[in-house]
Amino acid sequence: MEPLDGLRTITRKDIAREAGVTETIVSYVINGNRYVKEEKRKRVEEAIAKLNYRPNTMARALKGKKSNHILFIADDIQGEYFGKLISEIDSLAYKHDYFITLCADHRDEDFVNRIYSKFFDGIVIGSATFPLANIQRLIDAHIPIVLLEIRDYHTIEGTFGLINTGLYEGAKAIVRLLSEHGRKRLLFLDRISSDGKGSDLSDWRLKGFSQECERLHLEMQVVTGCRSEEEMAQKVRDLLATGFVPDGLVGRNDQTALVGMQTCKRLGYSIPSDMACVGFDNSRLCRFSEPTLCSMEIQQKEIAKAVMHMLMHLMDHPQDGGHLEEHLSTRLVMRESV
Known part of the structure; x- marks a missing residue:
């Protein structure tokens, strides 16, 4: 066979x-x-x-029948960012009689088969780890897909929605901010992942950080591959012990920025005089840290509007071909850590 x-x-x-x-x-x-x-x-x-x-619920459904069910796949379902984004999408989806289910990216081959065997009217993918091949398989199966452009998706083909949330330009803006404040040695703290897999240069935040550091001739280091906050803190301590002491610290999100900031404070460094710190997402944590954390805010309300607009279009006009795109910008929220 x-x-x-x-x-x-x-x-x-x-x-x-x-x-x-x-x-x-x-x-x-x-x-x-x-x-x-x-x-x-x-x-x-x-x-x-x-x-x-697995019985294919979609294939068994009557022609034209909808489930009124949208799946959102994220790589961090415990973080505040996706919780807030889902809330924004849900408020819009509910007005159109749709329900949203948030699901973690399980990163195994069977995961995409399980998705396909269910009946979803549309899928939103906000994961930096969901395999590109599996995204292409879902699009090729003519399932309405909207991608949040957390990383580079230029190899994806077919009919889908793509929302550039401004991560690349936002990361570059952070580097410029630190450079304008006289910072010359920058440290990027990557995501924390249970499998210890870090980001590469297809990730827009890391790519923007790295390329802007190179353009401005700044010295830089990256801490990545961490499974926990404790492991990240230890890697920061180990890096500083080698003699590389950053005067600027950038977190891929607010969580990692705060881990780095607190680790350096415990080692006796003053924030921001010795080391300026900037996060990403502008979560509630930023307002309660000491000092308060400067962060790059992502426009979640605008993302939610774009997600629902694209999904509705893809579901109502599946034969249009090509892909929809929307580009959004980020907003820097200044606080005491810079």
Whole structure:
């Protein structure tokens, strides 16, 4: 039997061919409504397990039928940023009789198959780790997709929505701010991830930081691959012990900026006189740190509006082709840490 690659749905015909029985027998086994000899039933069950078959709710739905259900995939469902964004999207979606489900990016091959086996009217992806190949598979399956441009998606093809939230330009603006304040040695603290995988230069925040440092001839270091706040704090201490002492610290988000800031304060460095600190997202944490944290704010209300506009268009006009794009900007919120 030829391999069943891509995102083509595994059908009962595939199961029948693998098991060497008729499609009718496969239906009897799946539905459990007719007697099937034990030997044939076993072959069908083995074929179902081998091919990882799941009933495709989307395919079974009546033509034109909607679930009124949108899936949002994020790489950090515990953080404040996505919670606030989901709240903004939900308030708009509810007016159109849609419900939003937030789901973590599970980063395994079976995850995309599980997504596909469910019936979602549209999917929003706000994850820096969701494999590009899987995004392409979902788009090729003609599922309405909106991507938040956390990283470079130039290789993705087909019909989809793309929202540039201003991360690249925002990161560059942070570097310029620190440079204007006389900072020459900058440290970037990457995301904390349970699997210890860090960002690369396809990530817009890291790319903007790195390229602007190079343009302005600033010395820079990156702490990445951290599984916890404690591991990040230790890596910062280890870096400072090597002799590289930054006078400017940039967090990929407010959480990592605050980890770095508190670690350096405990080592005796004064913020901001010895070291200026800037985060990303402008979360509530910024207002309660000591000193308060300067941060780059992302326009969540505008993102929510763009998400719903694009999803509605993709669902109502699936044959238009091409992709929709919207570019938004960030806003620097100045506080005491700079």
